[in-house]
Amino acid sequence: MLLTEIKQEKTNKYVFKTDTGSSFFLTRKELSDLEALNNIKEVLGGEKEKTELEFDLSDSAYETISRELVIPRGKRYALSLLSDREYSSKMLMDKLSSTGYSSEHAEIIIDYVKSFHYLDDERYAENYIRSRMQSKSRRYLERKLYEKGISKELSEEIFSKLEEENCNESPSDIEKNIIRRELSKKLKSVDPNDHEKITKVTASLVRKGFNYSDINESVSDYFSSLSS
Numbered sequence: 001m002l003l004t005e006i007k008q009e010k011t012n013k014y015v016f017k018t019d020t021g022s023s024f025f026l027t028r029k030e031l032s033d034l035e036a037l038n039n040i041k042e043v044l045g046g047e048k049e050k051t052e053l054e055f056d057l058s059d060s061a062y063e064t065i066s067r068e069l070v071i072p073r074g075k076r077y078a079l080s081l082l083s084d085r086e087y088s089s090k091m092l093m094d095k096l097s098s099t100g101y102s103s104e105h106a107e108i109i110i111d112y113v114k115s116f117h118y119l120d121d122e123r124y125a126e127n128y129i130r131s132r133m134q135s136k137s138r139r140y141l142e143r144k145l146y147e148k149g150i151s152k153e154l155s156e157e158i159f160s161k162l163e164e165e166n167c168n169e170s171p172s173d174i175e176k177n178i179i180r181r182e183l184s185k186k187l188k189s190v191d192p193n194d195h196e197k198i199t200k201v202t203a204s205l206v207r208k209g210f211n212y213s214d215i216n217e218s219v220s221d222y223f224s225s226l227s228s
Contacts, residue, residue: 001062003055015100018057025100030069066105074101074109082118089114089121090149125150126158133162137175139209172214179210179218192223 005017014031017023077099078092087095089110096106113119125145132141142155186201198219205215 001057001059003057013100022102022104023100024065024070024102024105026065026069030073070101070105071108074105075112078109078113079118082113086124086127087119088124088145088148088150089119092119093149121150122154122158124148125154126161129155129158129162133174135178137178137209141209143209175210176214176218179205179215180222183218183222187219187222192226 002019003016004019005015007015007017009015009025012028013025014028015023015025074096078096081087081092081095092110092113093103093106096109097103101109110119128145128148129141138159142152145155146152182205183201186204187198190197192198202212202215202219206212
């Protein structure tokens with residue numbers, strides 16, 4: 001493996017790029033402590049970066065860097081993130097990647113936190129749905145979860161489970177109740193003949209994933225209740 005670039009980011013972070021397209025980063029302290037990088041330190045000298053470099057990094061040196069520094073640091077970082085909030089696997093992968101961890105290292109880190117159930121996509125998705133199902137449409141929640149790496153199949157399983165728990169109220173009834181609450185807030189004091197305002201409110205609910213016919217029915221019911 002050839003190191004092709006060493007670049008200092010901020011004051012305490014050195015990013016190493018290789019001819020394989022992978023990269024990793026080390027802190028200033030890690031760089032000074034690691035014997036396997038003595039030759040690299042000599043190459044750097046007092047410079048902050050080398051953008052045209054062909055330095056042969058042995059497999060054993062790379063394994064040492066990964067095993068003793070990068071992966072343990074990444075595990076600590078992931079645990080710190082998960083102690084503050086829940087993540088899906090995709091969200092954590094994106095976070096690690098944006099911080100500078102390669103996909104190779106990030107996958108090892110993710111497998112580690114999963115092994116202790118600190119990371120669980122099913123638990124994340126269920127908590128996400130439970131906390132929002134009384135204010136958001138199912139279609140909206142499924143779309144958001146898909147963006148976070150949760151498959152449609154897993155979302156459907158969780159919705160089925162929650163529907164069994166709430167057998168006294170159908171999913172359609174839940175969504176209609178949400179629509180009614182939204183209309184009572186957004187159409188308060190609105191004239192029934194103000195079609196422009198009503199259209200804007202309707203379009204807003206459609207964008208949130210609610211059924212168009214349910215919205216129209218609820219709008220009609222809302223104004224009928226005001227006139228009765």
